[in-house]
Amino acid sequence: MSLRDRLRSSTQVNGHAAVAAARTGGIENRAYQELKNQIYQVLMDRIDLESLQRLSQDQIRRELQALVERLLEEESAVLNDIERKTLVRDIQNEMLGFGPLEELLADPSVSDILVNSHKQVYVERRGRLELTDVVFFDDAHLLKIIDKIVSRVGRRIDESSPMVDARLPDGSRVNAIIPPLAIDGPCMSIRRFSAVPLKMDDLIGHRSLTAEMAEILQGLGKAKINIVISGGTGSGKTTMLNVLSGYISHSERIVTIEDAAELQLQQPHVVRLETRPANIEGKGEVSQRALVKNALRMRPDRIILGEVRGGEALDMLQAMNTGHEGSMATIHANTPRDALTRLENMVSMAAASLPTKAVRQQISSAVGVVVQIGRLTDGKRKVLSILEITGMEGDIITTQEIFTFKQTGTDQSGAIIGHFSATGIRPRFLERLRAFGIAVPDTLFDPTRQYH
Structure with a gap:
């Protein structure tokens, strides 16, 4: 069917344009998709791509608008102004952006975009998944959009390399997997980041923690106490890492190491490092462990690891023990004790000859505090525990919990009911906080005070 026939046949829905039917309530049907795709193909035949590269984004958008409108006029398409604008916008997004994803990327309420197949896309809003x-x-x-995303950061995805981690220009994290590993077609997940990074006041406002807990965490960041942030997938570990990094002095040199760069540090003296996967010949891979070793030669004051998941755990602990105080990292674990066990296992994988007691001594002397983050069943994210590591007793790492969140029930809407409270234990790190001029009142650790 020709473009003229397509445009004419697509206007015979309820006596008006198919575009109107297709876009009612934000729904795109097959007819609209075919219409848009055919116009896009005609545009690609007519446009001089080399000439477009010399224009700004705004100029390209104006040129595309003029071309689409001219094409519609040539084919005598019966479309009203709203329908034309919709079609022009979608074509512009296809040419300059990430196609159908642009609408979701422009929505600030969307925190995750989960593309399960070309015809099924979920988003997370306020902790809840929506189709x-x-x-x-x-x-x-879909594969073309994925390739456009990953190629911008020098990555590739094809049958020989069907999995990839990448990032969007705004720092949002992207993971994609394609056939033959993905049975039902290409899949992609996008972990969004707000244009304006969250601050501690925002977390307090969202009731993710109390002002008293925030005061302690702020002191830990300023007093150069090594922190590990633990939590499950999507619990907000990276958000908390960003917030805590905001308390690092602007006079310090920071080196960040990540698989896909997503941290949004505000300090002026930041060096960002990113791992590199192997090429098509299986060579050229640069792991997090190699970057941690290299970072030690870069005269950092603090090293921040986006996530510890392998042998780099050993080098991170050694860095924390050799003058790089105040370093931070995240780790996947359901409890603080599980986080310490995972650290121990990862160090053992990197240095199998090290005895268990030596590994635990490394952990107990390197890590000062474990901050446990969790996403509850109602979708809300909270700081579930602030745990201090106090040393060793025999072969066991000793800890003491300073603050905790206790769940007491759920209401009729399914929202979690609970409260934050101190355990009544005065942490040992108070002496270090005072040495840095950070005064913490003893009332913060009163266990009788509960915060809902």
């Missing part, structure tokens, strides 16, 4: 009306034309369309 959207966004669809792609077919698997090839």
Whole structure:
């Protein structure tokens, strides 16, 4: 079917344009997708891509708008102004952005975008998953968008390398996996980051923690106490790491190491390092462990690891023990004790000859505090525990919990009911906080005070 026939046949829905039917309530049907795809193909035949590269984004958008409108006029398409604007916008997004994803990326309430197939896209809003009306034309369309995303950061995805971690220009983290590993077609998940990084006041406002807990965490960041942030997937570990890093002095040199750069540090003296996967010949891989070793030669005051998941745990602990105080990292674990066990296992993988007691001594002397983050069943994220590591007793790492969140029930809407409270234990790190001029009142550790 020609473009003229497509445009004419697509206008015979309820006596008006198919675009109107297709876009009602944000729904894109197959007819609209085919119409948009055919116009896009005609544009690609007519446009001089080399000439476009010399224009600014705004100029390109104006040129595309003029071309689409001219094409619609040539084909005598019966579309009203709203429909034309919708079609022009979608074509612009296809040419300049990430196609159907642009609408979701422009929505500040969306925290995660989960593309399960070309015809099924979920988002997370306020901790809840929702099915959207966004669809792609077919698997090839989705694969083209994925390739556009990963190629911008020098990564690739194909049958020989069907998994990839990447990032969007705003720092949002992207993971994609394609056939033959993904049975039902290409899949992609995008972990969004707000344009304006969250501050501690925002977390307090969201009731993720109390002002008293925030005061302690702020002191830990300023007093150069090594911190490990523990939590499950999507619990807010990276957000908390960003917030705590905000208390680092602007006079310090910071080196960050990540698989896909996503930290949003505000300090002026920051060096960002990112791992590199192997090339098509299986060579050229640069691991987090190699970057940690290299970072030690870069005269850092603090080293921040986006996530510890392998042998780099040993080098991180050694860095924390050799003058790089105040370093931070995140780790996947359900409890603070599990986080210490995972650290021990990862160090053992890197240095199998080290005895268990020596590994635990490394951990107990390097890590000062474990901050446990959790996403509750109602979708809300909270600081579940602030745990201090106090040393060793025999072969066991000793700890003491300073603050905790206790869940007491759920209301009729499914929201979690609970409260924050101190355990009544005065932490040993108070002496270090005072040495840095940070005064902490003893009332903060009163166990009789509960915060809902």
